[in-house]
């Protein structure tokens with residue numbers, strides 16, 4: 001067990017993340033509505049990071065991508081590997097009002113952010129971002145952006161909300 005733990009710690013920070021610029025692909029099999037949701041989520045991340053996390057969204061498949069997810073048992077899941085990051089999108093059981101929150105949360109994982117007790121990165125074990133109180137479920141909060149800065153270097157941030 002101890003050896004396994006050390007290996008997993010050693011891997012942290014070595015896995016690929018979504019590019020800050022460059023291309024992120026969107027599986028053309030995703031419905032136009034979901035593709036629109038993804039574009040909107042990426043635009044929000046771009047604004048909140050003051051223009052730093054702004055990859056272009058292109059239709060197709062590639063090393064960094066959003067793909068149709070149908071049989072994984074997950075509604076939205078991010079798979080970070082050494083050279084690729086894939087976000088699987090199904091969202092079938094997610095209420096329409098919190099799907100943007102789900103996509104923005106997964107983009108946080110794609111930028112190497114971990115779960116936090118509060119904010120956009122609130123984990124599934126705490127009900128996920130859709131259980132946030134007093135703020136829009138999809139807003140990119142200050143805490144999340146500070147975690148982004150820790151991972152990608154300090155820079156100006158424009159939080160969409162300040163979550164108490």
Ligand SMILES: [Zn+2]
Pocket residue numbers: 105109115122123124
């Ligand atoms: Zn998560």
